[in-house]
Amino acid sequence: MSDAPIIWTGDPDDDCRANCGDYIAHAESLDDNAWYCDVFRAPWTPNSSDERYVFHSEDSDIMPKTGEAARHLCELIIRAARAGIFIGEPAILKKLREKK
Numbered sequence: 001m002s003d004a005p006i007i008w009t010g011d012p013d014d015d016c017r018a019n020c021g022d023y024i025a026h027a028e029s030l031d032d033n034a035w036y037c038d039v040f041r042a043p044w045t046p047n048s049s050d051e052r053y054v055f056h057s058e059d060s061d062i063m064p065k066t067g068e069a070a071r072h073l074c075e076l077i078i079r080a081a082r083a084g085i086f087i088g089e090p091a092i093l094k095k096l097r098e099k100k
Contacts (some may be wrong), residue, residue, distance in 0.1 A: 005076050012067050018074065023054070025044035025074035027067060034063055039077045055096065056080055 006025070010016035019042065038056040055077045057063060058069070062068035062084040076084040 006078060008071060012071070016067070016071070018071075018078075020078055021082075023078045025071070025078060026069035027074060029067065033065055035065070035067055037064060037070040037074050039074050039081070068095075081083075 004021060006020045008018045008025075008027075010018045013029070015028045016026070022042055023039055024042050025037065025039045027035055029035055036057045038058075039054045039055060040052045042052075054058050055074075057073070062073065064073055
């Protein structure tokens with residue numbers, strides 16, 4: 001397991017991203033009281049498969065209220081994934097599979 005620091009770039013009060021080894025995290029303000037965040041495996045391109053998602057807040061009952069909380073959640077997900085903890089299939093993947 002790597003303990004490499006997770007470095008965020010961009011505006012921490014609006015829209016920011018972190019590249020960390022095989023993972024990319026993204027946190028974005030929806031409004032003054034809600035943020036969404038996601039973590040996916042790199043490399044990501046607009047044409048890459050949704051199967052690269054590890055976590056997406058839209059698919060959970062978790063809605064960070066601050067940018068700090070959204071970034072912290074992403075960092076927890078990355079550290080859990082690095083440690084080999086299985087993170088359940090995002091609902092978006094389940095929806096895609098159901099459409100087939």
